Amino acid sequence: MTIRVLLIDNHPLVLEGLEALLRTFDHIEVVGTAATARVGLERAVQTRPDVVLMDINMPQMSGIEAIELFRENLPQTKILMLSMHDSKEYISTSVLHGASGYILKDVSTDEIISAIEAVAAGGTYFSSGVSAALLDKKDNAASSLLTTREHDVLLLIASGRSNRDIAQALAISEATAETHRKKVKKKLGITTTAGLVRFAIDNGLAAQEADIPTTG
Known part of the structure; x- marks a missing residue:
């Protein structure tokens, strides 16, 4: 089953690299790319992706701010956040707004694919690199x-x-x-x-x- 993915990141090299990477997998189709969340939302409405892989820190509107707009306009599309930051606040806020997963930009190719597959199937996925942040605060x-x-x-x-x-x-x-x-x-x-x-x-x-x- 093909997973349709839309990529949103304001860093051209990251965007191009992700697109080239994902296109090497037969079961993943990159349906579009965008450098801002607003443009990404417009393209998502047109292409109806299964998964949106979106950066957090972007101009005009952050990825976190955009999550709710995607959820309102495309409730069936799953949001997977992509970030350099393993901040627990970012992770928790992303989930609260409706993201299905959170991965770091330095993870392996296998983990990116696993994350996309997991959220496309209706699950959640957290990058192995966010473990320390998730364990910062424990209680009983x-x-x-x-x-x-x-x-x-x-x-x-x-x-x-x-x-x-x-x-x-x-x-x-x-x-x-x-x-x-x-x-x-x-x-x-x-x-x-x-x-x-x-x-x-x-x-x-x-x-x-x-x-x-x-x-x-």
Whole structure:
């Protein structure tokens, strides 16, 4: 299945490099590029991309400011933020505004592709390089509210895993994974997956997935 991608970055070399890189993959189609968020939005309305890969720091309008405009005009399009900054504030604010992922500009080609694939499939993705930022602030909010299994489910949800992925990782059924997801939402008073991701980020949990025992 081809993933249609629109690139937005005000640095010509970055834009050209990303475009050339993505065009080497048969399952990814670059449908357009733009140097500003406003132009990018216009092109996105015309081309209807599956994923918008967008820089944060741009003239006229920042990538974060643009997220809500994209969500309003193109609710089916997923937003993947691209940045040089691993600031927790940037990451958290991006998610709050509706971004599905956040990657750093110095990540590997494989990680860029993995991020695009993950958000295109309806999941979330955080660059490995943002782990330190995500772990800057920890508290026991989740631990005091959730069981150990629910805590593990929350971490997997925050990393963009589907119920099927969660079931495989924890050796449970998909129905049980969905039940855990509902219980986590109810206990935390959160109604959306994006809200769970934001909670995990704010509590320094989103980078802890590697600590979860798996059966694989």
